[in-house]
Amino acid sequence: MPDISPDYRLHLPQPFTLASGAVLPALEIGYATYGTLDAARSNAVLVCHALTGNQHVAGVDPRTGKPGWWTRMVGPGKPIDPARHFVVCANVLGGCSGTTGPTSRDPATGAAYGMGFPVITIRDMVTAQAALIDHFGIDTLAVVGGSMGGMQALDWAVAFPERVRAVVAIATAARHSAQNIAFHEVGRQAIMADPAWAGGAYPPGTQPSAGLSVARMAAHITYLSEAGLTEKFGRRLQDRDAVSFGFDADFQVESYLRHQGLSFTERFDANSYLYITRAMDYFDLAAPFDGRLAAAFAGTRARFAVVSFTSDWLYPTAESRRIVHALNAAGAAVSFVELDSPFGHDAFLLDAPNLNRVVDGFLQASV
16 A cells, blocks of 8 residues: 655745745645655756646645655655655645645635636746755756646746756646647636536535536536547447436546536645646747747756657647757757657556656656
8 A cells, every 4th residue: 555645734934925926814725745755955856747737746635645646756666765865845825735825815804816816827836846946955856847837837937047957847847838828728718617516615615516517517628539538438328238328427428528528626625726727728838938939948057858748749749849849948858759649648657667767767867
């Protein structure tokens, strides 16, 4: 039985200023660590989670009782190994697993922030993580992440170029595309159309579950691929020999999506979903540099490993190549690989031996 993942909290009582100019009066960060920081404080690896993840990257999630979300990558004998690395993973700002977000108490009202929580950015998430890393007295580190986690990893190299030795950015992009913004808007509108959302002021212990479930279903489709869905489900029927001529889940794929949607509402907050998807939509590393991505990376000292997957249409290989071209133009050390996988965007979370070999080899040479 794997160990239960640690579940720590760091309270920072000083005001925390956001990219928007809004100020949080204090900051709470939920995080987990695995392994031991060496005497030189040189073996730290920050793992950044994706949209619906949390700090429990390894071991058993104490909230759900399920394995951590990246146990294929993080753990004894894995590429990110607590025997070699001091592994840190923090719940992102705006999340619902211990870090300040819409479910947190607003000291001005005594109630949950709800939609009174200020809009956040990926940079705000990274700045909060930097405060946690400061807490450990760590000067330099490696940063690893996939999807939204990859966005954070890239932004670390831009925001704190002197602190980042190595970056592994997997299945990600340097900006959110119009298509991805559109998918997020569908999910947000589903949540806000649910009467139980109540303008974001739903009582503690309740959820706009119907809307959040639909949002998760729509998003989950983008994490898969047509080939993967066809192989796993095809047009096979669910527990029946013929179609019902109704609107029950006739097909296995329908039943699967409904299950994904409903189970998601048990572990994630609807308002957090709104805020985190908005942060992803605003992400554009090149925007502060007149659209020149190479300029964003001009000051970096890090080595980069950029990884994409052949069937990922959410963050396709073209997005990774754009990052690689910009890093080349900035004179950064970068390795790039496109891995063959039928599993779509979620390939980075699934059993992918080639990905493990890439990350392991890169970190062995970098940390």
